[in-house]
Amino acid sequence: MTSQMCQPTIIIELMYEHLAPRVTVTLPGGRVTEGRLHARRQDSGGQWWFEVSLPMPAADVRPIDGENYSHVPTERHGSPAWVLQALRHDTPKRRALVLHRAACWAAEGRLTPASDMEAIAFLRHGWATACDACKPAPEADAG
Structure with a gap:
C-alpha cells in the first residue's frame, strides 16, 4: 500500500470522528478476517475496488524503506490521553x-x-x- 492510498483513510476517519464500518475480508489462501471499509470506487470496466484496513500483529507487518511513518497515530495500552x-x-x-x-x-x-x-x-x-x-x-x- 502506498502512502497516497493511506491518506484518504486518515482524512475520512478524522473528518467523521469515528471508525469506518466493519467488513469481512477474504485473504489469498482463504483466510477470513475483519477489516474497516474506508472508500469504494468503480473502475471504467465496472469492477468495484474497496479500500480497507486490516488490524494485523506487528510481527506480520514490515515497513517499506523510504516511507515516512511519523504521522501514523500510535496508541499504547494504558497510555495517557x-x-x-x-x-x-x-x-x-x-x-x-x-x-x-x-x-x-x-x-x-x-x-x-x-x-x-x-x-x-x-x-x-x-x-x-x-x-x-x-x-x-x-x-x-x-x-
Whole structure:
C-alpha cells in the first residue's frame, strides 16, 4: 500500500470522528478476517475496488524503506490521553510547552505523558498552549 492510498483513510476517519464500518475480508489462501471499509470506487470496466484496513500483529507487518511513518497515530495500552511537547522557545503568545492529544499527528520531539488533571492545570494556568491541530480539551473529555 502506498502512502497516497493511506491518506484518504486518515482524512475520512478524522473528518467523521469515528471508525469506518466493519467488513469481512477474504485473504489469498482463504483466510477470513475483519477489516474497516474506508472508500469504494468503480473502475471504467465496472469492477468495484474497496479500500480497507486490516488490524494485523506487528510481527506480520514490515515497513517499506523510504516511507515516512511519523504521522501514523500510535496508541499504547494504558497510555495517557495527553502529552506535553517541549519547544525550544517560550514567549507569552507561544509557551514552551504544547498540550496534544496522545495520538496527535503534530506531536513530535520530546513528549511527556500527562494525566487529565495535569493537562487541565497546564492549560488553566497558561503553562502550556493547546495544539492547533488536535485541539485538546481535557476538561470536556474528563467530565
